[in-house]
Amino acid sequence: MVLKIHGHAVAPLVRLVAEVCQEKEVPYELVNVEVYKGEQKTPAFREFQPFGQVPYIDDDGFILYESKAICRYIAKKYASQGTPGLVPHDPKAEALFEQAVSIETSNFYPFALGIATEKIIKKHRGLEPDEARVSVLLNTLNTKLDAYEVILGKQAYLAGGNITLADLFHLPYGTIVFEELAYDMLESRPNVARWWKEITSRPSWLAVKAKA
The missing domain is CATH 1.20.1050.10 (Glutathione S-transferase Yfyf (Class Pi); Chain A, domain 2)
Structure with a gap:
């Protein structure tokens, strides 16, 4: 299953998560959320992101929100591919x-x-x-x-x-x-x-x- 980023394409922190996916050569699908229409504030969205903010990811059923946590997760899970050392181990x-x-x-x-x-x-x-x-x-x-x-x-x-x-x-x-x-x-x-x-x-x- 391709990692899914739920958010709007021009939202700054959605871009950040997408950028890290690019760095780590991780295929992803952007699931559009109409933020200027308030879609992120709906009960359906808040079920996965209780603060009503973009983005959150769905990685084969693993739900994670907060962009910096998402970036760390991607960098660590896919440490062996793409740009090395985005999160150092030493x-x-x-x-x-x-x-x-x-x-x-x-x-x-x-x-x-x-x-x-x-x-x-x-x-x-x-x-x-x-x-x-x-x-x-x-x-x-x-x-x-x-x-x-x-x-x-x-x-x-x-x-x-x-x-x-x-x-x-x-x-x-x-x-x-x-x-x-x-x-x-x-x-x-x-x-x-x-x-x-x-x-x-x-x-x-x-x-x-x-x-x-």
Whole structure:
């Protein structure tokens, strides 16, 4: 049975799960969920994802939600195929990976998500963005990226010399902030710009973007 991703093709975290499937050469089927019509809030959907959010996966009857948990599951289950080392096994490498995941979770995701919410999600809901909040979020994210510049000046990726899920976790909302909304945060940070170019030019991510 082909792994099924329940979600909308352009939903950022659906794209993330699809990207990791591409990295690990895992065939998948996207089961469309009409999120702008609220299909994810229906009882039928909440039976499998009680929070009413996309995505969740069905892997031959195994149901799993929360995108980062899904990505870890895919990377570990299919460790022997596709891109190696997305979740390292060596204790020290794994610790550095977990550190990098925490960096994304605490210092990138909430601010990039907040910007996307104000500038895109509110628009789809017919609401006006809170530009004052956007300004605060942008200023905070800029400060965080200064630390990224230091880290990436010493190593190729956030967890060391090899790409991991921690890097890939930045793709969905980073693409929105840096590319779709075109906020210029990279030009003054050559190490971040180099890293961003590398992870966004991966065939796996380009394939997922092309399907949207």
